[in-house]
Amino acid sequence: MSRKVWLLAVILMTVILGVNNTIYYFTTKNSLESNLRQELESIAKQIEISIELSRSGAEVYQEQIGRELRAASIAAQFALNPQLDKVTNGQLAELREKLDLLDITLLQRTPDNIILAKSSDPGQIGLQTKTWDPWYDAFTQLFDESRVTIDWGQTLDHFWSGPFEFSSSDTSKVNKWGYYYDGTTDYIIDPYISYDGRQQQYDEKTGVSHLISRTLNENSSILEISVINPHTFPLGPTTTVTEKGEVLKHMTQEPIISGSNEYKHESDKDNVRLAHIKDEYVWLDTELKDKHVIKLYIPVSIDNKVASMVDENGDPIDRYILTLVADYKSIQDKLDKQLVHIGIIVAIVTLLSLLVLYLTFASHRKSEDKLVRKAQETYVDEVNGLFQSIRAQRHDFMNHVQMIHSFAQMNRIDELMRYTEELTGEIRQMNDIINIGNPAIAALIRSKISQAEPLKIQFKADFTDINKLELGVKSLDLTRMLGNLIDNAFDEVQSYAEERRCVTVKGCQQEGYLEFVVHNICDNREQLDDHRIFDPGYSTKNEAHNGLGLAIVKSIVDQYKGTVKIVQNEEDWISFIIRIPH
Structure with a gap:
């Protein structure tokens, strides 16, 4: 094989290894990214569970506060006159201090409204509640039925309480109110406490905001966590204007329930909506x-609807959206570290593969060069042998003439006939070899005749028009092709009886191509694999054969754009036919 072919093979193998390693690199990269996303999902799930537990705990704690407000209402009922006009604001202030409340207000029903009639907080007195939805509905049901049936807030016997909310009399404060009415008074008792007290302490230690802050501190890759109301998030903060003209926020309808939303994106509204509707993660x-981030939108279902999270209409929501913003840099650092390790392994494997490939090619080329040198030496020996035979025949010519003269003088005609017949056969055989016309082929045939005699092989050669041919084929390649085919035939027939050891070689010039045929006895034709017989190393013979002979023939034929095929024209005979265009 030429140097260019070897170089092309090395380049091709290098490209294949490069493509394979590149595919492996990116496949591994995608796999690592997928694993890291799964890890982020796992972290998100843990945060989701923790936040939900914290939120549920806060709701239970609010319900406990609601029960305490009911108890305070009953205590206030026993301490106050059942008629509103006989109760003073001073009494309410004194009762507030005894019951450890923020304030106590009494609600009175008028023909077209329910007003805050008396209170320990002067700012509350005179406020109307008809626009407080759904609070007004709850007050109405308490006056009418002594019970509340709306699907919102905390309902107990003769009692109802809403969640912590901003105060309409002081929009900077967040309070929780309780409302009690059992029909024995002509007013609703409304005790309330401030968020700044026990609830704030609870939230600071175990609440959702505390949990979010702690999670952010312990996970450097998490940049932000938000709890989002999917109903009000697209609309923005919900507000109303109080009777004093102040803007009142509605805590229960806040778009961002907990956490922050500093890492905003133009697709946030669509992604929140998609996660809410499909109830599946959105990435x-x-x-x-200025940071490469991954933002994860996680839908979290609420099993028991609560009053602290409602939609734009004031109805409790059944699902909120938890968002996590992760810094991809920390993820990328982990990914790059693993990819560097993989890259080193890939580089080492590639270099080892190229080294093995080089050593294999070098060994094969060395083996082939050795075969070429051997063929060249054989070719030189065969040509020298042919010339030596011609010189020997010429040298013995005088002796042959003297023998003929002696037999003639002695009138020994029979012996003379036998002697000249043997001499004529030897001369004819040599002339047939010389008449082949191609010195290389002639030398090869003469060598194979000498090789066949001790092996008891009947070897015949028939070449026509070879002397008139502009071959275009190197003599060395010609002798290598024919020599390997003849040797292959000799190896095959040696296993048969002497009378069946027959090998024939023919060569001729046809129109447009040069044809050579090697014909020999063969009993195991069906065992030959026509597709593999020309492969390097393939052999049906014993281990002493390296299986390179026919492979060399095939490579030389291919080099000259020719063909080689196996034909069985008659039983027990096989032919290898070579055709080389010229």
Whole structure:
């Protein structure tokens, strides 16, 4: 094989290894990214569970506060006159201090409204509640039925309480109110406490905001956590204007229930809506605040609807959206570290593969060069042998003439006939070899005749028009092709009886191509694999044969754009036919 072919093979193998390693690199990269996303989902799930437990605990704690407000209402009922006009604001202030409340207000029903009639807080007195939805409905049901049936807030016997909310009399404060009415008074008792007390302490230690803050501190890769109301998030903060003209926020309808939303993206509203409707995770891989981040939108279902999270109409929501913003840099650092290790392994494997490939090619080329040198030496020996035979025949010519003269003088005609017949056969055989016309082929045939005699092989050669042919084929390649085919035939027939050891070689010039045929006895034709017989190393013979002979023939034929095939024209005979175009 030429140097260019070897170089092309090395380049091709290098490209294949490069493509394979590149595919492996990116496949592994995608796999690692997928694993890291699964890890992020696992973290998100843990945060989701923790937040839900914390939120549920806060709701239970609020319900406990509601029960305490009911108890305070009953205590206030026993301490106050059942008629509103006989109760003073001073009494309510004194009762507030005894019951450890923020304030106590009494609600009175008028023909077209329910007003805050008396209170320990002067700012509450005179406020109307008809626009307080759904609070007004709850007050109405308490006056009418002494019980509340709306699907919102905390309902107990003769009692109802809403969640912590901003105060309409002081929009900077967050309070929780309780409302009690059992029909024995002409007013609703409304004790309330401030968020700044026990509830704030609870939230600071175990609440959702505390949990979010702690999670952010312990996970450097998590940049932000938000609890989002999917109903009000697209609308923005919900507010109303109080009777004093102040803007009142509605805590229960806040778009961001807990956490922050500093890492905003233009697709946030669509992604929150998608996660809410499909009830499945939504991923966003983007740049926010000059950082490569992954934003995860997680829908969290609420088993028991609560009053602290409601939609734009004031109805409790059944699902909120938890968002996590993760810094992709920390993820990328882990990924790059693993990919560097993989890259080193890939590089080492590639270099080892190329080294093995080089050594294999070098060994094969060395083996082939050795075969070529051997063929060249054989070719030189065969040509020298042919010339030596011609010189020997010429040298013995005088002796042959003297023998003929002696037999003639002695009138020994029979012996003379036998002697000249043997001499003529030897001369004819040599002339047939010389008449082949191609010195290389002639030398090869003469060598194979000498090789066949001790092996008891009947070897015949028939070449026509070879002397007139512009071959275009190197003499060395010609002798290598024919020599390997003849040797292959000799090896095959040696296993048969002497009378069946027959090998024939023919060569001729046809129109457009040069044809050579090697014909020999063969009993195991059906065992030959026509597809593999020309492969390097394949052999049906014993282990002493390396299986390179026919492979060399095939490579030389291919080099000259020729063909080689196996034909069985008659039983027990096989032919190898070579055709080389010229």
